[in-house]
Amino acid sequence: MSLYDDAVLVLKGYEDQPELRDVYLAHLAEHPDGMYKPCTAGHLTSSALVIDPSRGRVLLTLHKKLNMWLQMGGHCEQGDPTVEAAALREGTEESGIAGLTLLPGGPVRLDRHPIPAPCHWHLDVQYAALAPAGAEAAISDESLDLRWFAYDEVAEVADTSVVRLLESSLRRL
Numbered sequence: 001m002s003l004y005d006d007a008v009l010v011l012k013g014y015e016d017q018p019e020l021r022d023v024y025l026a027h028l029a030e031h032p033d034g035m036y037k038p039c040t041a042g043h044l045t046s047s048a049l050v051i052d053p054s055r056g057r058v059l060l061t062l063h064k065k066l067n068m069w070l071q072m073g074g075h076c077e078q079g080d081p082t083v084e085a086a087a088l089r090e091g092t093e094e095s096g097i098a099g100l101t102l103l104p105g106g107p108v109r110l111d112r113h114p115i116p117a118p119c120h121w122h123l124d125v126q127y128a129a130l131a132p133a134g135a136e137a138a139i140s141d142e143s144l145d146l147r148w149f150a151y152d153e154v155a156e157v158a159d160t161s162v163v164r165l166l167e168s169s170l171r172r173l
Helices: 003-013 018-030 083-095 151-157 160-172
Strands: 043-052 057-063 072-075 109-114 121-130 143-150
Touching (some): 003 018, 003 083, 018 109, 018 121, 043 083, 057 083, 057 151, 072 121, 083 121, 083 143, 109 160, 121 160, 151 160
Parallel strands (some): 043 121
Antiparallel strands (some): 043 057, 043 072, 057 143, 109 121
């Protein structure tokens, strides 16, 4: 199965946010290249909010280009077998934490946001990843900073998309 086919299957099985889900599916139907960065009409991205439930905290990255505190995530790559695998790869690369596991049940949320030209939209498929006990984070080249925040601190530093992702993730926990 291709990454494109996996994305369509994952999105068809996602029951929340039906209107936004249908936007994603329509985008993929219109753009067979809609999984990857070269698709200037927009493309799917995959992200993971790294959570340490035993300590009531999440790991956020200070994004180098946007200068915003965000979950780990980014573009799908040709070698990604699934959207879920892309989220896990991005989470591991950007957090430096080996042994992350995604919360079962598929994506936690979808978030469509505009980005600067030449592309126009990121259609983010968002997961939640659990950090193993005693996890040590390590900053990547893609970040200005990497920091753990208590659940109740997230709204003070991050935008509403991250807050909604955290809320949905905590409900799933």
